[in-house]
Amino acid sequence: PVTDGSRELHSLCAQLEFLLQFDLKERRSFFGQRKDYWDFLCQGLAQRRQEHEGIRFVTSLDKLKTPVGRGRAFLRYCLVHRQLAESLQLCLLDPETLCEWYYARSPFLSPQRRAEILGILYELDSVTFHLAL
Secondary structure: OEEOOOHHHHHHHHHHHHHHHOOEOOOEOOOOOEOOHHHHHHHHHHHHOOOOHHHHHHHOOOOOOOHHHHHHHHHHHHHHOOOHHHHHHHHOOOHHHHHHHEOOOOHHHOHHHHHHHHHHHHHHHHOOEEOOO
């Protein structure tokens, strides 16, 4: 199993975060706080499901104050529960929402790249992750 001490884990999480932030449009909340991929994931999952256990879990963690911290915790939760590919796929279903959040260079806006990314993420479901949440 992959644990918190694994170098590969840190590289994987950094690459996932880079991918989710690449060509992300700058958006702000009502109070002026910059939105990040965490907000994109929350919106995308809310459009497809009533509630996602990972979102509920992360929002219950009082120590997490920033969207980036919440996003990182969500990625870890999804890796442990083998839900990353499915969760991201749900967020990527609506082209209009993708265009609201990402500029044209984002690989999520290319159907071929999106399929490649999701295929690789579904392969991660066969890997066991034992991470501190």
